[in-house]
Every structure is written in structure tokens, then in C-alpha cells.
Amino acid sequence: MSNSRHLPEAPTDIRDLAATASVTAHWHDGHQVVYASSGVLAVHTAESRWITPAHRALWIPAGTVHSHRAFGVTRLHLFGIPKATSPLKLAEPTALTVTPLLRELLIAYTALGGERETPAGRRMRGVLFDQLATAPEQPVRVPAARDPRLAEVCRLLEEDPSDSRGLEALGREVGASGRTLTRLFRQDTGMTFPQWRTQLRLYHALRLLAEGRSVTSVARLCGFATTSAFIDVFRRSLGHTPGSYIHSGQKSHISGWSLHNVGVGLVWGP
Structure with a gap:
């Protein structure tokens, strides 16, 4: 930057x-x-x-x-x-x-x-x-990787969050062992690989829900084994189900007093 x-x-x-x-x-x-x-x-x-x-x-x-x-x-x-x-x-x-x-x-x-x-x-x-x-x-935070091998693994998963391969299989593509990548995840991101991948999948899930995708399709696109598994992880991580997020989190619950004062059509200035 x-x-x-x-x-x-x-x-x-x-x-x-x-x-x-x-x-x-x-x-x-x-x-x-x-x-x-x-x-x-x-x-x-x-x-x-x-x-x-x-x-x-x-x-x-x-x-x-x-x-x-x-x-x-x-x-x-x-x-x-x-x-x-x-x-x-x-x-x-x-x-x-x-x-x-x-x-x-x-x-x-x-x-x-x-x-x-x-x-x-x-x-x-x-x-x-x-x-x-x-x-x-x-x-819901996705830390960046510094090591180039780990950064390449992160890029692969970023491109396809549904990729379910473990670190040994991913490591073969980047020239690093699963043990090395496990250490690098801790070192570079402060998270375990499963923790980081869950954060990445939730990051993409929220983006897709905002775009109007169904809960079932989001679960599939983000690599969750079942829709129920996705709902459970979402609720435990964010305190709400994806369905309640779609129906309430996306709406702006502005009181009458607030609405009177809110401007619309604003754009980002320099």
C-alpha cells in the first residue's frame, strides 16, 4: 500500500x-x-x-x-x-x-x-x-502470509475456498512439507491452518450472502461439508445464523428520528 x-x-x-x-x-x-x-x-x-x-x-x-x-x-x-x-x-x-x-x-x-x-x-x-x-x-479476519510458499498456498485457497485438500497435498504444489506449512501458519498468521481456513471461508461466505446467494449455495461454494455444518460454524463464529443475517443483518433498522437526519446518495470524497 x-x-x-x-x-x-x-x-x-x-x-x-x-x-x-x-x-x-x-x-x-x-x-x-x-x-x-x-x-x-x-x-x-x-x-x-x-x-x-x-x-x-x-x-x-x-x-x-x-x-x-x-x-x-x-x-x-x-x-x-x-x-x-x-x-x-x-x-x-x-x-x-x-x-x-x-x-x-x-x-x-x-x-x-x-x-x-x-x-x-x-x-x-x-x-x-x-x-x-x-x-x-x-x-472475521484473514491474516496475510509473508513466506512465499505459504502465500502461494493462501492464494490457491483464496481462488477456490471449497478446496478441501490438507497441507500435505497443498505443500506438494508449492515445494514445502505439511509440517513446514503448519509451522508457517502459526508463525505468519498466529492461527492454525484449520482456523485460518475457517476465517477465509467465512470471509467469502459473507461476501456471497451480501450478493444474494442462497445459504445452500454459499455452503457449497465455500467448502463446507453440508449446509448444516455451515450454519453451525456461522452461528458459533458470528452469533447469528446465515438466514437471520440475510433477513435482518442486511437491513438498516433506522428509527424515524435517525432516518430524518440521514442523507442519501453520498459518495466517497477525496
């Missing part, structure tokens, strides 16, 4: 992104919380990729070079936080669970515009800080 842009202020506002729209690599002087109330947003850094469905937000620390890509029509809520007033002490990007209260606060506060510095706006920001400080960390 050597061609990244420096955008000093981390904005607080709402952006509507078309399906497959992307935002080039950039970084801010302040921290930022990124939340998609509808659609699915992928956030990439040099070290990892995250995907943030409607039950997750991503904390992006100041100075972190990152890019975005939307899957499905996505409403993006951006909350910029100066370093001096940060409610979190996280030095790395982190996915946070979005409770119903945190969701409504992010939607309402990013819609306030010029009213954020009124007494009511400052009180809302204080509650928002309290909620962020206690939000559990629950990522």
Missing part, C-alpha cells in the same frame, strides 16, 4: 457505496470506527483482511493504512476519534461486536451533522464511547 493517501482528519459521517465500490488505500491522523449498517464491507491492511457484516464494526487505529470494498449496496457509518480522546487503547485494527444499542448510537451520531457539538450531541458521544469501550472483540 505504498501509494496510500494521507487524509489527516478521520471523518464522521455517512457514505453510501454501490455494490463492489472500492476506496483506495489511505490513512488518518486520528482513530476511526467503520460500521456498515447495510451491506458488507471488507477492510484491507498490509497485514490482514477484515469483513464487517451488520453485527460488527472495525476499529482502525490512527496511522493505519487501509482500503475498503463494498459487497452489496452498503451504507457506511464513519466515526472519527482524535487520538487524545480515544475510548480504546487498541494499537491494531480490531473487529468489535455491535450490540443493538451501539448500532443505534452509531447510526444516530453519524447522522447528526453540525449538531454533534451541541450538549445533546456531546452526551450522545459520551455514551457511544462507553459502549465502544466495553464492546467484545469478535473478528
